[in-house]
Amino acid sequence: MKRRVAILISGRGSNMAALIEAARPADFPAEIVVVISNRADAGGLERARAAGIPAVTIESKPFGKDRAAFEAALQAALDQHRVELICLGGFMRLFTAEFVQRWYGRMLNIHPSLLPSFPGLDPQGQALRAGVKISGATVHFVIPETDAGPIVMQGAVAVADGDTAETLAARILGVEHRIYPEALRLLAGGRARLDGDICRTEGSAEAGGVLISPPVT
Ligand code: GAR
Numbered sequence: 579m580k581r582r583v584a585i586l587i588s589g590r591g592s593n594m595a596a597l598i599e600a601a602r603p604a605d606f607p608a609e610i611v612v613v614i615s616n617r618a619d620a621g622g623l624e625r626a627r628a629a630g631i632p633a634v635t636i637e638s639k640p641f642g643k644d645r646a647a648f649e650a651a652l653q654a655a656l657d658q659h660r661v662e663l664i665c666l667g668g669f670m671r672l673f674t675a676e677f678v679q680r681w682y683g684r685m686l687n688i689h690p691s692l693l694p695s696f697p698g699l700d701p702q703g704q705a706l707r708a709g710v711k712i713s714g715a716t717v718h719f720v721i722p723e724t725d726a727g728p729i730v731m732q733g734a735v736a737v738a739d740g741d742t743a744e745t746l747a748a749r750i751l752g753v754e755h756r757i758y759p760e761a762l763r764l765l766a767g768g769r770a771r772l773d774g775d776i777c778r779t780e781g782s783a784e785a786g787g788v789l790i791s792p793p794v795t
Pocket of ligand 1: 587589590591592593594622667668669688689690698725751754
């Protein structure tokens with residue numbers, strides 16, 4: 579049985595599109611059953627509908643600081659679609675600890691840095707200002723702290739001297755689109771499990787490969 583997944587977005591939804599595409603094959607262990615945006619102007623809504631996925635808006639703005647009331651509306655939509663797993667894809671609204679607890683171990687987020695480095699806003703700019711030579715993207719389980727939680731998968735890119743936040747973001751985004759579907763595949767297929775604060779993954783013992791930056795000759 580495929581696990582039923584909701585993708586929550588606030589913007590263009592390129593990670594959403596990558597997840598929808600990856601979930602098409604019959605042997606993928608999850609199906610995207612609904613896309614939910616907290617903003618009516620999110621470009622991803624149209625993209626989702628074009629892909630044949632139900633897309634709904636639950637505006638968070640009218641709820642103001644009443645996060646619990648917004649989450650009650652969100653939970654009702656998740657219940658209606660019998661959602662089992664949530665993927666956040668550029669969802670820019672913080673949750674209450676209660677909502678996070680309810681979905682603990684069943685809600686993933688993606689962030690464009692190698693966490694725990696550079697959580698929060700402008701992670702690519704933060705990486706450039708820190709002068710790191712390698713950055714990347716992280717898929718993690720959601721905990722109450724922003725851009726933190728047990729790490730499911732990471733992908734790395736080399737940082738070049740000439741990079742701007744935009745060029746680095748574009749390269750990292752390419753990695754995001756590769757790792758998010760694979761992380762969902764692991765979770766939905768029961769091959770990623772939580773061991774305290776650590777996520778253990780089947781097959782990780784065979785991990786290989788190194789990335790050295792700048793390259794040495
Ligand atoms: C992605 O780069 C994602 O990693 C980032 O927002 C972007 C959404 O793009 N998320 C965060 O920064 C979370 N703190 P998308 O709408 O095209 O997927």
